[in-house]
Amino acid sequence: MSFPDNKLTVRTPADLVTAVPYILRFRPGDGSIVLLASNRRVVFAARGDLPAPGAPASHLLDLTANLIPVVRRQQPITHIMLTGYGNADHVDPALRTIGEAFIASGMPVRALLRVTGTRVFNLDCDNPACCPLEGTPLDPTSLVAVQATAAGLVALPDRAAVAARFAPVDGPARDGIRRATRAATARLKTVRAAGDAAVDEAGAQAVRDALRQHDDGKRLTDDELAWLTLLLKRPSVRDLAADLTQPHDRHVTFWADITRRAEEALVPAPATLLALAAWRCGDGALASMAANRALQVDPAYQLADLLLQALHAGLPPSAFEQAIASARTNPSHQ
Incomplete structure (x- = not known):
């Protein structure tokens, strides 16, 4: 066998x-x-x-x-x-x-x-x-x-070691992200003044730049990460990130790092993207834990809930597209 x-x-x-x-x-x-x-x-x-x-x-x-x-x-x-x-x-x-x-x-x-x-x-x-x-x-x-x-x-030695891959950072690392997120929030207000299309464009650029940097072996700075996680709150930006995320370990590692460092309120989107990447790589344990992490922060986060239901039902990774399509038909609480 x-x-x-x-x-x-x-x-x-x-x-x-x-x-x-x-x-x-x-x-x-x-x-x-x-x-x-x-x-x-x-x-x-x-x-x-x-x-x-x-x-x-x-x-x-x-x-x-x-x-x-x-x-x-x-x-x-x-x-x-x-x-x-x-x-x-x-x-x-x-x-x-x-x-x-x-x-x-x-x-x-x-x-x-x-x-x-x-x-x-x-x-x-x-x-x-x-x-x-x-x-x-x-x-x-x-x-x-x-x-x-x-x-x-x-x-890994046990399930706790799996969860540790995306456990929140603390200490000076957390303080740095908080400062960067405050600065990114002010920056986003300026972009929003130009309309939704400007936010979508900024989000698309942030996602592509972040994935390209990671593929080149560069870790996002606090400012880059804070900007990305704020923009991922927008379902259209998150959905683009899901489309661009590839089923390989590098992108699992990328979203695990983003989930670890993101401000608590901004965790659902990157945690769900981590779950999706892990699911498509066949790592059901990591996918389930990451989806649960998203729902701990926002119990109404629909895409994470859909993914968790699919995992519990034993659906194959090929159900990924159906889960995404279902979530996109009802954008509320995504």
């Missing part, structure tokens, strides 16, 4: 578990369940939190009921692999319940794996020759890890 772009090939459960953090872009913690759907290649990956030990059985049933229709949308798939993280008492019963539900719904489950510490256990195999009772040790220097590194894939 090969992963997208033939970057990784796995042959054993240990290989699969080693590959998971590179697929998710971070290492799952205890209490996580990871689902991979495949048709010879992994076409869909999702991570969720298992209900806490002792939680009502309905919580696990609700998790399963939410997962099944999401995975069904990924057709055609040939099989599903489930991996749980934590101790056997917590993980094994949950994995078996979820696996049985998928099988009952007509979707074959190929593997039920548990990761406890640095060992992987195959719940479907009782052959000690390949699946010893003490588990199979994970090798961080395995061929899969080497292949992933050579392919430029990075696995």
Whole structure:
């Protein structure tokens, strides 16, 4: 079974578990369940939190009921692999319940794996020759890890490290942005006096200049960033930025930096653009966190809400254009 772009090939459960953090872009913690759907290649990956030990059985049933229709949308798939993280008492019963539900719904489950510490256990195999009772040790220097590194894939240590990519700056960096934003606000008043077309023109120029500078390896100054984030409040400027943003890591890094440094009230637009860029690059975790960041600041920010709905529904990145088109038909609160 090969992963997208033939970057990784796995042959054993240990290989699969080693590959998971590179697929998710971070290492799952205890209490996580990871689902991979495949048709010879992994076409869909999702991570969720298992209900806490002792939680009502309905919580696990609700998790399963939410997962099944999401995975069904990924057709055609040939099989599903489930991996749980934590101790056997917590993980094994949950994995078996979820696996049985998928099988009952007509979707074959190929593997039920548990990761406890640095060992992987195959719940479907009782052959000690390949699946010893003490588990199979994970090798961080395995061929899969080497292949992933050579392919430029990075696995952050946990979800907190993903969120840290766009966490707000503070201290002198925050003070500098505040000063620059005040100056940019005064500048924008002058441009607005010339009409909406002048604002759109200024916005288009700011977006193109900013992306060009980043592609040339230059970081925006505080003044440039403050000017850009003010203009991105205008839906037409934000939409242009979405159109010009490319699905590659450089633009993900760009919008993460803008989101980190933007004044709090101006975060929704760059955070949503970060979410869009990450989504199109296949980084669902970063996309979801960035969209939630936009909605923390403005719960009525429609494009972020649409994107989050698409992510929760398991829609592919190709739904990007539909999400943009839907948002543009109702410009209020964008």
